[in-house]
Amino acid sequence: MNSEAFENHILPVKNKLFRFALRFLNNEEEAKDVVQEVFIRVWNGREQMDEVQNWEAWCMRITRNLSLDRIRSMTRKRTQPIEESFNVKNYGLTPQESAEHHESMERISGLIAGLPEKQRQVIHLRDVEGYSYNEICEIMEIDLNQVKVNLFRARNAVREKLMKIDAYGL
Amino acid sequence: MDSKKIEELLEKYWDCETTLEEESLLREYFQQPEIAEKYREAAPLFRYFGEQKNKTINDSAFDKRILPAATKKDAKVVHLIRNSMRIAAGVIVLMVAVWFMRNELRSDQVSPEDTFDDPKMAFEETKKALMMISKGFTRAEQETRKINLFNEAQKEIQKSDSEKSQL
Numbered sequence: 001m002n003s004e005a006f007e008n009h010i011l012p013v014k015n016k017l018f019r020f021a022l023r024f025l026n027n028e029e030e031a032k033d034v035v036q037e038v039f040i041r042v043w044n045g046r047e048q049m050d051e052v053q054n055w056e057a058w059c060m061r062i063t064r065n066l067s068l069d070r071i072r073s074m075t076r077k078r079t080q081p082i083e084e085s086f087n088v089k090n091y092g093l094t095p096q097e098s099a100e101h102h103e104s105m106e107r108i109s110g111l112i113a114g115l116p117e118k119q120r121q122v123i124h125l126r127d128v129e130g131y132s133y134n135e136i137c138e139i140m141e142i143d144l145n146q147v148k149v150n151l152f153r154a155r156n157a158v159r160e161k162l163m164k165i166d167a168y169g170l
Numbered sequence: 171m172d173s174k175k176i177e178e179l180l181e182k183y184w185d186c187e188t189t190l191e192e193e194s195l196l197r198e199y200f201q202q203p204e205i206a207e208k209y210r211e212a213a214p215l216f217r218y219f220g221e222q223k224n225k226t227i228n229d230s231a232f233d234k235r236i237l238p239a240a241t242k243k244d245a246k247v248v249h250l251i252r253n254s255m256r257i258a259a260g261v262i263v264l265m266v267a268v269w270f271m272r273n274e275l276r277s278d279q280v281s282p283e284d285t286f287d288d289p290k291m292a293f294e295e296t297k298k299a300l301m302m303i304s305k306g307f308t309r310a311e312q313e314t315r316k317i318n319l320f321n322e323a324q325k326e327i328q329k330s331d332s333e334k335s336q337l
Contacts (some may be wrong), residue, residue, distance in 0.1 A: 010254065011233060015226040022225075032227060039236055104214040105221065128222045132191055152186045159184055162211040 010042055013056055016129055017063045023124045024067035026113070034070060038062045057069060057131075057138040064121070111161050112154075118142075119154035126151055175207055180212055 014035055021031035041062055042049075052058045112120060121140060124130045131139070136147045179196055182188045184190070188196070200216035 007233075008238065014232070014236075018227045019222065019225055028228075032229065032232065035227070101214075101217075105218055107217040108214055122242055124222075127193065127219045130194065132190060148186055155184055155186065158215060159211065162215060165197070166211045 006039075006043060006046070009156065010039065010055070010059065013059055014039075015019060016056075017059055019128065020060060020063050020121075020124065021067045023120060024064075024071055024117075030070065031067075034063060034066050037066055041066075057135050060125075060131075060139040061141065108158070108162075111158050115154050115157060118146075118150045119157070122147055122150040123154040123158070127155075153161065176209070180209070 017035045017038055018031050021034040022028065025031050027036065038059055042059060044053075049055060112123060115123065118140070122136060125136045125139060126133075133144055133147050137144055140147070142150075176196070176199060179188060179192050183196060192280065196212075197216050198218050202221055205213045243270045
């Protein structure tokens with residue numbers, strides 16, 4: 001692989017890697033650092049690239065490992081969730097509706113952040129990034145059964161909380 | 171898409187039996203502004219997923235920073251060439267400086283008359299030099315004697331003062 005192939009094939013996945021790292025780290029700068037490190041690792045390991053069947057999943061796996069390493073090495077408290085800016089232009093909402101929308105997006109962000117780590121990863125990989133179960137197995141280095149169990153638990157935990165919020169405004 | 175289909179898909183979704191295509195259908199469906207009341211718990215979730223997917227690295231300089239950093243080997247070659255040019259320039263400057271200094275020193279040096287071959291002459295020269303120094307010393311001694319005058323005068327004054335006080 002030369003730097004041109006790197007630029008055309010590897011670099012475009014940066015946003016997926018970034019979102020995945022962000023899921024762990026909750027901090028954009030840290031997530032960007034992780035993505036940069038992933039790219040350096042990929043470049044250094046480019047000789048093995050031919051053996052890798054799904055290099056995107058491979059990049060995602062490195063992102064996951066580096067993010068987990070970073071969390072472990074961070075003795076400091078987890079950073080506050082970043083002020084996420086949600087795109088509300090598409091809906092043509094009134095200011096009040098837009099505030100409500102923003103609030104509900106933040107609530108869901110909080111719900112997902114509150115899930116156990118594996119569930120959080122699985123639901124992100126499946127529902128945000130749209131990976132197949134097999135790809136998720138590869139990225140997370142767990143078996144198919146565990147992927148399904150974690151996804152089931154994650155979706156239902158979120159659903160339950162959403163129903164509670166809907167019913168009691170909690 | 172009719173609401174029955176949506177309901178079916180949603181049930182499958184909660185049971186984790188939907189395919190990727192069906193899930194993207196759901197995401198698409200919930201992007202529209204008018205959503206039936208009964209899907210109120212699901213709609214924000216799918217909207218959230220859709221919006222998360224649009225989240226990107228919000229930094230235009232990121233690629234520029236990442237490429238040289240990641241593809242270091244290429245960058246290293248460039249650096250090596252650049253560095254060797256720097257070193258060569260430094261060496262040239264140093265050599266020119268040394269050459270000029272040597273020239274300068276050579277022209278400044280006044281080679282003294284050689285006395286090494288004749289010991290008598292060398293002795294005479296040394297004697298002359300030592301005499302010159304000794305002459306300087308004697309003259310200086312004469313001058314310092316004058317200062318002694320002051321000391322003596324001071325003693326005299328002190329003496330007369332003490333005599334006065336005794337009286």
